[in-house]
Amino acid sequence: MAGQSDPKLSIFSAAEMEFLAEDEMVEIVPNMRMEPLNLISGDYGPFRPQIPASVPYWLAVALKKRGKCTIRPPEWMSVETLTRILEAERDSPREFQPLPFHYVEISKLLFDHARDDIPDIYMVRSLIEDIRDVRFHKVETGLETISARTHAVKLKNLSAMEVNIVRPFVVRTLQAFYKHDSPEMIQQPSVTSNRRLPATDRGPRRDLRQR
Template sequence: MALPHQHLTPQEVAFICESELITIVPRQRLGSLNLISIDTRPLVPPQRADVPLWLAVFLRKQKRCNVVPPDWLTVDNLERLVKEESDSPAFSKMPWRWMEVAEILLDTCAEDLISPSEIALHIRSLRELRQAKIRASLPGEINSSYINMNNLGLMEVCEVRPWVGKVVDGLRKIEGEAGSAAVRKRRKEGDDDDEDEDMEEDY
């Protein structure tokens, strides 16, 4: 898992997530939109369409569409993922922005989700299980160059990065000091050898 070069706040991560495409079922006709990141095709009920998450939320609040939840955001699938997280030391494979998408949809489009309260419970369980696994895995997976963890989401990476960065910097400092000490030791040994050779030549 490579770390981002810049630290993103949870608010920034949530903002970035709003560009994710999500499927909607429009309730009203709407012409195509020329957006900065994408050009949407005309929305014609009841044809499904993929639009940025922020647009889906905007239209949903105006009751102009219904949101189609991602395939992974179902009670059955989340129950399976919770069991996988509990039974395996590895991290379950999740979408890169699973936490942010789930939170936004639960906050703004809960009426379009099947059993939103159960979904929220499973999302919270997944989050807690994965956080505990991160804390347990870090001592053996971190070094001065990278963290060896796979299948973490963007929010998880950004949450762990600030204090992991300090640990990595500390390890680099320790390795640098150890390397300097080894160099000084080799130089001293070399100087001692030179002195011994000079003494032998004097005799």
């Protein structure tokens, strides 16, 4: 039945998602002097004490680990902004608030390596966790509305990690509907269709379609 699709559930591992996120830029305030770096991924620097410089997260974390800089948390990572986002997130059950594409990974990176650079870290941390929970709840309720008529799903502002986590469910659901929607499947309704969740089964079936 629908179980014969791709056995690989996740195409990106969490580590790979973090790898992607580490190329995002962040501001650091170095406490040492260093000539500009000319790397494959770009040019950064020069670094002067107390003069902010913009570098990718991997470089910021590497310098931070050696005590060579402080990281300036991104603007959205403040209690006010996050509180506002959380409220908006709760108020609009159908929409996702705009957040950086890699916000989950970036906040994890900073919580792991730059705790002392984030003001109100406990508050910020719990706010981000709340935002994540609200958003995942929305994705889950969104999944229930997928029906046989769904040919495309638009997920504005969904972040990278969220995409990666919901991907197997969304893809399998859509695939299953697509498959059961095909003419030969409808002529011989399968036994499993009785077990579908009531919420997913609403709405009249669309006309038979040429395969």
